[in-house]
Amino acid sequence: MNDSLLPRVDDLLAAAARIAPHAHVTPVLQSQALDQMTGARLAFKAEHLQRGGAFKFRGACNAVWALSEDVAARGVVTHSSGNHGAALALAARTRGITCHVVVPEGAVATKLANIERHGATLWRCAPSIAAREALCAQVQADTGATLVHPYADRQVMAGQGTAALELLHSHGPFDLLVVPVGGGGLAAGTQLAIQAAAPQARLILAEPAGAADTARSLAAGSLQLDFTPDTICDGLRGTLGTPNFALLHGQAEVITVDDAATVQAMRLIWQVLKQVVEPSSAIALAAILAEPARFAGQRVGVVLSGGNVDLGALPWGRA
Amino acid sequence: MNDSLLPRVDDLLAAAARIAPHAHVTPVLQSQALDQMTGARLAFKAEHLQRGGAFKFRGACNAVWALSEDVAARGVVTHSSGNHGAALALAARTRGITCHVVVPEGAVATKLANIERHGATLWRCAPSIAAREALCAQVQADTGATLVHPYADRQVMAGQGTAALELLHSHGPFDLLVVPVGGGGLAAGTQLAIQAAAPQARLILAEPAGAADTARSLAAGSLQLDFTPDTICDGLRGTLGTPNFALLHGQAEVITVDDAATVQAMRLIWQVLKQVVEPSSAIALAAILAEPARFAGQRVGVVLSGGNVDLGALPWGRA
Known part of the structure; x- marks a missing residue:
């Protein structure tokens, strides 16, 4: 593809400066209880507290x-x-x-x-x-x-990367960064942030088992777009974009997670961190809990991507 | 009563120093949306993020x-x-x-x-x-x-006051402080913090209509303990303690709130602030929404007292 469509590190740094007057520098949350549960050292970038309730801003x-x-x-x-x-x-x-x-x-x-x-x-x-x-x-x-395309856009990808860039600067170093993947805007931006500020860190993408096109595309080495999404993670139903694929191929690994595990992780975040996040956010913690051996002993940065959830339709029943 | 049972400002300051190595300095949250809704300038001390999930620590x-x-x-x-x-x-x-x-x-x-x-x-x-x-x-x-009594204890009251003290120091000045009242540990401690750091500020207590002994006691000038609590605010069912009454009488005003308004305020906090708080916390915002004229144009500090809620028994149905 045309390389001019791909954001570079200087686009990321320009984005950070450009949005500074408008975007919140979101807090980073940590929890002894979740660290004990995973054996990892976790730091959660609270993008559900970003303006508009998601990193998308x-x-x-x-x-x-x-x-x-x-x-x-x-x-x-x-x-x-x-x-x-x-x-x-x-x-x-x-x-x-x-x-x-x-x-x-x-x-x-x-x-x-x-x-x-x-x-x-x-x-x-x-x-x-x-x-x-x-x-x-x-x-x-x-x-x-x-x-302005939701994810297959150079400036959008660069902007999304500023969340991880802030996290790396404020709480780095990290061994692993974990973010959810749908169209790949956040994923591509985070890969750029790693390139800019933490080249030794690895990127792990958390993807719903019911919309696992990124896992298949990265494994096949080409975009695999033929599927019908079936997942509670409404923010992750889209297919990986072309420039997003180009930035992620050979760079990121994917953990696929079924919705039951995502709902369990979401409940954990609500109960332990006291934060209202949506399923498309909680999937990142679910991925960590799904493969404990991969994360134990590691310093792990996580982007909690958004908190726009319909409280009237919570995915758990009355106790 | 015996004045030696009442905490003084130096007890509060000693408490702040004593707990500093162990307690979190909790963040303070603000929201343009809630400010627009109330016409006030609100600052929420996030004690649901305190160790143990409540100011009680x-x-x-x-x-x-x-x-x-x-x-x-x-x-x-x-x-x-x-x-x-x-x-x-x-x-x-x-x-x-x-x-x-x-x-x-x-x-x-x-x-x-x-x-x-x-x-x-x-x-x-x-x-x-x-x-x-x-x-x-x-x-x-x-x-x-x-x-160690839950609230009618000099050191407990002094300790609870450190939440408001931090809030006054980090985000003051305030015209009004609003906290929930049950046994009166937080209320008495907050009154002490006002004495120490913001003598011009007024203390407003938010109390469930179904457990409104503090409203009656402060109005009568003596403890009114004869009632059966009936409220969703499980942290506020106790009756005002004797030393707590002594500290609050003549100092604080009470707004009583019915449970429906508390649940509505709780939902608002979850949706707008993205914070999981329990009904006993949300009642403070409910009190502000119940008497808008009293808060419009004012700088208002609020203690979000705790976030230990049973997610399986949420007080709102499916949409």
């Missing part, structure tokens, strides 16, 4: 502020009813520009309300990828807005 | 380390199946001394397991106050252990 904010003045003036557009849509809306507001978000009919009402609350314009389309891309292209053509 | 730790070497060697005892029992067990372990906890038959198994996990010896008795006090007295007589 970092990439969106970097993409928005990387635009030239005249391009930015025409606004930004994306298709995402999840954390990226809300993050882009919030980022656009920090620059005072328009944000368009294309969402499929039937998307969760609370998530849409959240995107609108941040001032974005919603565009509804039929729930198919073709309809989504067509409407997105039309909005681009009509308004001149710039498309 | 502060008082227990202060009481344990205030004992002379030879008295401490005979251990400590208390009757509490809740946060204080676990906190005292944890505090005793920091000094390497024995801890006895008298618990009623039928107490919640997970809470007892927690107390035992911290190394305390459990003593089971019939579920009446008389049986509890009798067994407690017998353990004291048999072992020479010192009784």
